[in-house]
Amino acid sequence: MSTTRKRVYGYLAEFGSASALYKAAEKVRDAGYRKWDCHTPYPVHGLDGAMGMKRSILPWFVFFGGMLGTFTGFFLASATQTEIWGWLPGLNHAIESYPTVVQGKPANIFTVPAFFPIMFELTILFSGFTTLFGLLALMKLPRLNHPLFASHQFHRATDDAFFIALEARDPKFSPEGTRQFLEEIGGKSIELVEEED
Amino acid sequence: MASATEHAPSTTRQGPKLPVLKREKLILSGRSYHWISDRIVSVVENRQPLLWWLLFLPSALIAMVGVGLSLTYLVSTGVGVWGMSNRTFWGWDITNFVFWIGIGHAGTLISAVLFLTRQNWRTSINRAAEAMTIFAVMCAGIFPAFHVGRVWMAWFLAPIPNANSIWQNFKSPLLWDVFAVSTYFTISLIFWYLGMVPDLATIRDRCKPGLRKMLYGIFSLGWRGGNRQWSHYEMAYLLLAALSTPLVLSVHSVVSFDFATSVVPGWHTTIFPPYFVAGAIFGGFAMVLTIMVPARQLYGLQDLITMKHIDNMAKIILLTGTIVGYAYLMELFVAYYSGALYEMEAFRIRITGPYWWAYLAMMSCNVLSPQFFWFKWCRENLWVVMAVSMCVNVGMWFERFVIIVGTLGRMFLPGDWKTYSPSFVEISLFIGTIGMFLSLFLLFLRFLPCINIAEVKWTLLESDPHFDDYNDHPDHGTEVVAAYQHELHSKGAVEAKA
Numbered sequence: 196m197s198t199t200r201k202r203v204y205g206y207l208a209e210f211g212s213a214s215a216l217y218k219a220a221e222k223v224r225d226a227g228y229r230k231w232d233c234h235t236p237y238p239v240h241g242l243d244g245a246m247g248m249k250r251s252i253l254p255w256f257v258f259f260g261g262m263l264g265t266f267t268g269f270f271l272a273s274a275t276q277t278e279i280w281g282w283l284p285g286l287n288h289a290i291e292s293y294p295t296v297v298q299g300k301p302a303n304i305f306t307v308p309a310f311f312p313i314m315f316e317l318t319i320l321f322s323g324f325t326t327l328f329g330l331l332a333l334m335k336l337p338r339l340n341h342p343l344f345a346s347h348q349f350h351r352a353t354d355d356a357f358f359i360a361l362e363a364r365d366p367k368f369s370p371e372g373t374r375q376f377l378e379e380i381g382g383k384s385i386e387l388v389e390e391e392d
Numbered sequence: 393m394a395s396a397t398e399h400a401p402s403t404t405r406q407g408p409k410l411p412v413l414k415r416e417k418l419i420l421s422g423r424s425y426h427w428i429s430d431r432i433v434s435v436v437e438n439r440q441p442l443l444w445w446l447l448f449l450p451s452a453l454i455a456m457v458g459v460g461l462s463l464t465y466l467v468s469t470g471v472g473v474w475g476m477s478n479r480t481f482w483g484w485d486i487t488n489f490v491f492w493i494g495i496g497h498a499g500t501l502i503s504a505v506l507f508l509t510r511q512n513w514r515t516s517i518n519r520a521a522e523a524m525t526i527f528a529v530m531c532a533g534i535f536p537a538f539h540v541g542r543v544w545m546a547w548f549l550a551p552i553p554n555a556n557s558i559w560q561n562f563k564s565p566l567l568w569d570v571f572a573v574s575t576y577f578t579i580s581l582i583f584w585y586l587g588m589v590p591d592l593a594t595i596r597d598r599c600k601p602g603l604r605k606m607l608y609g610i611f612s613l614g615w616r617g618g619n620r621q622w623s624h625y626e627m628a629y630l631l632l633a634a635l636s637t638p639l640v641l642s643v644h645s646v647v648s649f650d651f652a653t654s655v656v657p658g659w660h661t662t663i664f665p666p667y668f669v670a671g672a673i674f675g676g677f678a679m680v681l682t683i684m685v686p687a688r689q690l691y692g693l694q695d696l697i698t699m700k701h702i703d704n705m706a707k708i709i710l711l712t713g714t715i716v717g718y719a720y721l722m723e724l725f726v727a728y729y730s731g732a733l734y735e736m737e738a739f740r741i742r743i744t745g746p747y748w749w750a751y752l753a754m755m756s757c758n759v760l761s762p763q764f765f766w767f768k769w770c771r772e773n774l775w776v777v778m779a780v781s782m783c784v785n786v787g788m789w790f791e792r793f794v795i796i797v798g799t800l801g802r803m804f805l806p807g808d809w810k811t812y813s814p815s816f817v818e819i820s821l822f823i824g825t826i827g828m829f830l831s832l833f834l835l836f837l838r839f840l841p842c843i844n845i846a847e848v849k850w851t852l853l854e855s856d857p858h859f860d861d862y863n864d865h866p867d868h869g870t871e872v873v874a875a876y877q878h879e880l881h882s883k884g885a886v887e888a889k890a
Contacts, residue, residue, distance in 0.1 A: 212854060212859070212860065213854065213855055213856065213857045213859065214856075214857055214858065214859050214860035214861065215860070216857070217857035217858070220619075232618035232619055232620050233618065233619040234616060234617045234618050234619070235617055235619065235622065236425060236429075236590075236594075236617060236845075236846060236849055237590075237846040237847065237849040237850040237855060238619075238622040238623075238625070238626050238846070238850060239619070239622075239855070239857050240856075240857070241857050241858075242619050242622075242857065243619065243623050245857070246619055248619070248620065248623055250627075251623050251624045251626075251627035251628075253624055253627045253628055253631065254627065254631060257631050271551055271562065272562035272563075275559035275560075275562060276559075276561070276562050276563060290553075290559075293558065293559065297561055297563055297564070298563060298564070298653070300563045306563060309562070309563040310562060310563075312565075312568035312571065312572065312642070312646055312649070313562055313567070313568060313571050315638075315642055316568075316571040316572050316575040316639075316642065316646075317571065317575070319575055319579060319635050319638070319639045319642075320575040320578060320579065322631070322635050323575075323578060323579040323582050323632065323635055324578075324582075326582070326628050326631050326632055326635070327582050327586065327628075329628075330586070330624055330625065330627075330628040331613070333624040334620075334621045334624050334625065336613045336614055336615065336621070337610075337613035337614050338613075338614040339609060339610065339613075339614045340614070341614060341616060343616060349616075350597035350598070351597075352597075352616065352617045353429075353590065353593045353594040353596075353597045353615070353617055354425065354426055354429045354594060354597065354598070355424065355425035355426040355429065360618075
């Protein structure tokens with residue numbers, strides 16, 4: 196005998212095409228729902244606006260990540276090849292620098308062009324890592340379990356179907372009203388998705 | 393002019409009807425979303441055709457014997473088993489390194505530069521090209537890592553002080569190389585993997601419960617295709633493309649600095665960075681065609697990788713091949729024009745010296761063979777396309793050979809002159825990396841989606857959220873007026889008014 200309790204995650208409704216989904220998304224947005232999402236097999240451009248979403252803030256993370264990379268590259272190269280960091284107490288003990296003239300390149304700040312390749316590569320490297328981890332944080336992934344995976348039709352979201360999922364934790368959610376609303380905006384095979392509590 | 397473009401939209405609507413250029417479809421036969429996922433994932437799901445095994449087993453064997461045994465022998469005996477000498481201190485090792493690194497560049501170019509320039513035809517080929525980048529850089533890395541001699545000291549390359557607390561020379565192009573190549577590999581890997589996450593989710597959702605589903609589930613990170621994910625995802629993809637574009641240009645420029653910052657005649661030239669980058673794109677696109685044309689036939693992907701894609705790549709090969717040809721001639725001209733005796737002599741020896749055959753192979757394969765692509769029937773004949781691509785692969789290897797060995801074998805002092813010939817270990821190591829590259833690529837075809845499923849779907853016309861509206865409208869979105877036609881029309885309207 197099963198004793199698991201079920202908790203309602205929300206409604207999942209299918210839409211026939213990207214155009215239908217787009218128009219439906221505008222209506223969901225205008226109806227004032229907050230906790231909902233459109234699931235599509237490919238990125239539908241313009242859907243951000245139809246859903247009333249803001250632009251991703253990822254570039255800001257990456258900007259600062261990249262700046263950190265530039266500085267790291269400059270510091271790494273200059274602290275070991277020049278003595279321009281001599282004013283920092285204790286740094287000379289921490290990093291043994293060799294301010295020698297190699298390949299005719301001076302051992303002071305004027306050697307900075309020789310550091311540009313390193314600074315550039317580290318800028319890119321740090322930005323890349325910030326992009327990866329910033330993206331995962333913003334998408335709230337990896338998350339291997341999700342209530343939607345219990346749905347009978349959701350596996351088609353990565354194939355050829357367009358879904359809108361309205362979550363039960365949305366203040367405007369009501370078991371009857373939301374279902375009716377989804378029907379009105381053209382949703383098909385509407386399914387109540389439940390998760391095990 | 394400015395006023396003409398400003399008024400262009402209104403005049404276009406009122407003016408006479410123009411012949412409209414139809415844009416070629418990127419996916420043929422009106423395939424559905426489901427067909428696309430089905431066809432691409434079936435490559436992974438079904439048993440591999442016999443040809444796959446016939447290619448995989450020999451290449452895996454060649455990789456194991458070539459790379460495995462050669463490196464074991466090299467490490468246990470010493471780097472003297474290579475054919476190098478005091479003067480020719482770089483030979484096949486750096487030739488192969490530059491060759492493989494160059495191969496990798498087309499992958500990043502297709503995924504990043506063509507993405508930024510909104511070339512939607514890239515979507516069918518970018519995944520395989522990116523995979524090619526990863527594997528080519530892996531092959532490339534072997535050579536510099538082992539040419540240092542004591543490979544267990546390779547950690548000296550990393551920016552950490554050694555036992556005597558001596559730091560690396562950050563002013564050296566060789567250390568720039570370490571940073572550039574390792575950054576390039578890391579960023580390419582991130583780009584490739586992130587681009588694959590939605591497609592791995594597609595495979596996951598089609599799997600029956602079991603080990604496969606679990607593995608694809610783990611690597612797809614729980615992707616659900618929600619627009620709140622897509623929105624960040626697309627931004628990340630854009631950022632990575634924007635980061636990779638200067639990166640790919642920098643990597644081969646830095647590789648060329650290894651040569652260009654020296655004072656060796658024939659190397660010390662400012663044309664090297666652009667010339668190396670163009671050559672890398674040239675060689676890389678040839679390799680994309682070399683592996684994608686057979687893969688397309690093998691798995692029946694003709695509707696996704698159309699003749700249009702092959703045509704476009706052939707045109708890029710023609711363009712970059714011509715740039716490379718210009719660089720060769722400009723090198724000769726500058727050597728003559730500079731009046732520098734050593735520079736002139738270096739190029740005279742390159743053309744008529746002991747490696748004249750390598751120079752001839754380079755010129756005919758890289759400059760002459762792509763010229764066939766001026767002709768439409770050559771771009772449409774897959775045998776010609778394959779033959780030219782193979783020629784370019786060979787020619788680009790010879791280019792690096794000519795630059796490296798042809799120069800080092802004839803440096804300043806005639807007393808140092810020595811004709812270099814590779815040892816058996818060098819040859820088998822190079823052939824081994826070809827086997828490694830091929831077997832890795834075949835494994836990629838076997839286990840991962842070889843075409844970007846999500847992005848290919850996106851190129852279908854009905855993927856546009858306003859597609860239904862276009863259909864109601866008489867002048868719908870399937871016909872695209874080229875920008876220059878707009879311009880021509882608005883010019884004509886202005887003249888008619890005057």
